[in-house]
Amino acid sequence: TARPVRVGPVSGRRTTFCVPLENNLFRAVAAIGIFGRRQTYRQTPAGCVPSGTSGDQVQTSVAMLDVGPDLQFIVNPGEAFPGLMLGGPWGQEDASCPNRPNPPVPTWHARATYRFQVGLGDDMIGYQKPAWSFFHDTQGSYTMTDCTSDPHNHGHGLEDESVGPTGSNLVAQNLTALLDGEADLTAQIRQGRYVKADGSLTDAYSAPADQGAPGHFPNGAVAIWLAAPGSSTLNAQPGRPDSGTIVALPNVGSFGGRRVDGNGSFMDFDGGPDLMGPGIMTRGMLVRSAGGGVVRRYYVDVYPPITVSGTLGHAIPPPVPCRDRTPPTSSFKRSALRWSRTRIALTGSASDRGCTGSAAANTYSVPGRVAHVEIAVARTIGGGNCRFFRVHHGFTTRPCALPRWLRVHGASPWVFTRHGRFPAGSYFVLLRSIDAAGNRESPETANRLTFTL
Numbered sequence: 001t002a003r004p005v006r007v008g009p010v011s012g013r014r015t016t017f018c019v020p021l022e023n024n025l026f027r028a029v030a031a032i033g034i035f036g037r038r039q040t041y042r043q044t045p046a047g048c049v050p051s052g053t054s055g056d057q058v059q060t061s062v063a064m065l066d067v068g069p070d071l072q073f074i075v076n077p078g079e080a081f082p083g084l085m086l087g088g089p090w091g092q093e094d095a096s097c098p099n100r101p102n103p104p105v106p107t108w109h110a111r112a113t114y115r116f117q118v119g120l121g122d123d124m125i126g127y128q129k130p131a132w133s134f135f136h137d138t139q140g141s142y143t144m145t146d147c148t149s150d151p152h153n154h155g156h157g158l159e160d161e162s163v164g165p166t167g168s169n170l171v172a173q174n175l176t177a178l179l180d181g182e183a184d185l186t187a188q189i190r191q192g193r194y195v196k197a198d199g200s201l202t203d204a205y206s207a208p209a210d211q212g213a214p215g216h217f218p219n220g221a222v223a224i225w226l227a228a229p230g231s232s233t234l235n236a237q238p239g240r241p242d243s244g245t246i247v248a249l250p251n252v253g254s255f256g257g258r259r260v261d262g263n264g265s266f267m268d269f270d271g272g273p274d275l276m277g278p279g280i281m282t283r284g285m286l287v288r289s290a291g292g293g294v295v296r297r298y299y300v301d302v303y304p305p306i307t308v309s310g311t312l313g314h315a316i317p318p319p320v321p322c323r324d325r326t327p328p329t330s331s332f333k334r335s336a337l338r339w340s341r342t343r344i345a346l347t348g349s350a351s352d353r354g355c356t357g358s359a360a361a362n363t364y365s366v367p368g369r370v371a372h373v374e375i376a377v378a379r380t381i382g383g384g385n386c387r388f389f390r391v392h393h394g395f396t397t398r399p400c401a402l403p404r405w406l407r408v409h410g411a412s413p414w415v416f417t418r419h420g421r422f423p424a425g426s427y428f429v430l431l432r433s434i435d436a437a438g439n440r441e442s443p444e445t446a447n448r449l450t451f452t453l
Helices: 024-031 157-161 165-182
Strands: 010-020 041-044 047-050 057-067 071-075 114-118 187-196 221-226 233-235 245-248 265-268 282-288 294-301 307-309 329-332 343-351 370-382 385-389 395-399 414-419 426-435 448-452
Touching: 010 165, 057 165, 071 165, 187 245, 221 282, 221 294, 265 294, 329 426, 343 370, 343 426, 370 414
Parallel strands: 071 114, 187 294, 233 307
Antiparallel strands: 010 057, 041 047, 041 057, 057 071, 187 221, 221 245, 265 282, 282 294, 329 343, 343 414, 370 385, 370 426, 385 395, 426 448
16 A cells, blocks of 8 residues: 655754753763763753753754655654653543643644654663653662652653653654644644534543553544634633534534534544544544645644533434425426427426425425426327437437437526427427426426317
């Protein structure tokens, strides 16, 4: 299933900055020269300046590399946990240290179709994970006191091999700023929640046993519900300014009386289709145009608390067109009819009323459309037989009860003209129309015309 990427220029950008050495072990080995010629830094009003082995910061960098328009390498200076670079399903209520900020997710700000994470890029500052997930154990690595318990078990022994929580967040922030220099114009990052088929939100979902704390895992979801930009409120009442945006799978048209605002497919952390989702890799939804191009990438930020007013109803399939069972109607315009031994000209009109939708049946109205109009022109010859006009010229003999139908030009009005030498006798014309749903009009007395040549 591999496909070639488009050819284009290769270019890169890099940002250098300083991060605090919050890890006491790192500061100690820096002070005794274990880092070799690498020096530490300290922050001054003029910026981050070298400070030999006595500084409390270290200089590092992030970078990005573009290879043509379709491929981006996202470069971080350590070994990053997926939660930092790719985002995760955790909410603030799941954080070990909720007083610390949640960093932006760099990959959500990338623009290329294919995005590759490059760890240990240009540096090695240890393991990196969101600051709120750091829990400082009793081994003496950290002396900060803003996080004293880990009720959700987000702590990890590898935190002892990291510059610290602030450095992790700074890496994500600087990498995000770098990627924003060439932003994905289709992307929106919005606070929100995943919605299940019964209308409940992922707040109430318990994660599988191997996925830790409850979080906001999208397993079983059929839609996303996004707060308005800058808002953290969702209101289930339709038409309210804070009712947000609901994007659902194609088989969902509404939740109770709340219609969805769009349909799409689930999206993974790289902004591509989540072929396994919704699940651990899902981060939002993709909305495509009729031609298949991406119109919008909605990334769902589930970390901030959301205020929800009211409840959504069960998922209801989108309305389907009502079934048109009523045939169209057609008629002759008698004032414009002309016939002679060498020319016959007929005209008239046709119409179709379609069908009317019903909320109870979850259908919508379909306007009528006449597909085409047909006539049959014949001279009676006795014995139940008639001589019917053929498509272009001449006659064909067959029982009068089995008309030879000819398609005319137009519908409303319709026109039929035939030139030739027509024998004297009694003629009749039958008229019928067919609508777009395939309903055929039955010829009746009103649709029958007789004349004599």
